[in-house]
Amino acid sequence: MLVYERDFAELKTKVDELEAFCQERHIDLTSEIKLLRERIRMLEEEIYQNLSAFERVHLARLPERPGAMDYIQAIFPDFLELHGDRSFGDDPSIVGGLATLEGVPVTVIGNRRGNDTKENMKYNFGMAHPEGYRKARRLMQQAEKFGRPIITLVDTPGAYPGTGAEERGQGEAIAQNLFIMSALKVPIITIIIGQGGSGGALALAVADRILMLENAFFSVISPEGCASILFKDPSRAREAAEALKLTARDLYELNLIDEIILEPLGGAHRDKTGMAERIKERLVYHLKELLPKQPEELVSSRVARYRRVGWDFIL
Template sequence: MQFLDFEKPIAELYEQLDKLKENGEKSGVDVSATVKEYEQKIALTREDIYANLTAWQKVQLSRHPDRPYTLAYLERMVTNFVEMHGDRNVKDDKAMVGGFADLDGETVMFIGQQKGINTKMRQIRNFGMANPEGYRKALRLMKLAEKFDKPIVTLIDTPGAYPGLEAEERGQGEAIARNLFEMVKLKVPVICIIIGEGASGGALGIGIGDRIFMLENSWYTVISPENCSTILWRSWNFKEKAAEELRLTSDQMSKFGLVDGVIKEPVGGAHSNHDEMAEILKKSIKATLAELKQIDPETRIQQRIEKFSNMGFFEER
């Protein structure tokens, strides 16, 4: 179990609990009552800490190495997932995964970024940063879903689209722009969920839908706090301040009307209980799909266009 810096009080209690259990085993003394007290104290401490998280702490949670990624959710939410590969042009981008799956009897196209669960897989998945072929693969799968009249669910978790020279040479900007243009016109229901990091065009490339949701401890904005700090203060040392000023947390995004809802996580974050988080997410997806199916395609498209056209605010002088 890995603990973040602000979880130090919890880590210390777990350390004391482990020592207590070890001493109980060695001495043969029944310590079950004390163990129960410690477990209750851990639960209360966790609730207290997670009830008062700062924006930067939520950013840290969104990047927790144990946090479930797209494939972890699919493993728990659906059956018969058939992953599809390639953009039919360049290659198969491992940072973007997708395919049809069975969601309690309904066929749904799931598409999402995948970061990788260890060092080797993170390199293969390019840390969830897709190249142009990743976005073109995603669009190919969306068009396939539309052809067979199947709803689409995208799971967003990326620090951004890959910014390398080769990505720009192959049309990174055009690939993302094309997805925005095409997604707004899709005739099938589209649900987009930020499950971790939702950074810049990397997130927007699969982020245009009828309903946009965020997990409680995810973030969604045009730039990461570190890069924002570097631009404004020429240093990463102000990343905490940048996180606050960017208003990137789920509650702020909901307040601004940029997302339609916030999906609560288990106390302790999504990484603390993958099964429970997947079940919560599954219920939300099923309920939203049932709602969207009641709306005819042309009305959904018009509402989608109006939704994104009305985002933001400005003042004329």
């Protein structure tokens, strides 16, 4: 929880206590209490609409922020999870399977990070191993075979950098995903729902449409990592976050994403149901736009899109 979020919670609690006290003592301060609530709301709105890049990074990392499974369960109630990469094993930090969206069969893939310490450990904090990316690739190729659009939900600090992951071909697994996704003949929609870290995020984000939640971020490196490398001082992470241009607003202005999905005031965790409904509405909108396109048109448009922004390295 951000410091000012805790302060707002305490202010609201104090006003609630004042209201209860007045009711108990039969004191009429209705207009004054209403004015206090309105001032708190206006101050909260002013602060949350003008967050710095680093403050948005903190919001994207909140443990209570909805993750891929929260949205999958809310948007795709018929979701059927599939497992394994048919090579090494099943990586639980990547979740994927079959579902329908307004009657349209789709393949859904996302990063799973967990909501508490036990789940964080189980899902490796959302950092996938090579088998996770190979599972995603298998499901995407299956989707192409059966003509199903692909929806990916990105929320990861990055790919797992451990020795075992490197020994099993982490870099190659990510590179294969980039190559395969660039040529898939079905619509691909990516939503950055939280952290979009480095190649681990990009491995699920070569898409026809890239949408970002208002307080998500998408970056080649974390602000702390950037500050450590460039400034030799991790305490300058706030400065690095501004320089990285990693917020949804920055990326939209740079034409690197297609749309910003607004969040409830204070973040997606404030209204998980409402946030899921908003995401579903935008998914349906973009899917209807993409479905009539011919496979060759999808691929050529996708290739042109990434060449336009200088991402020739994946093509």
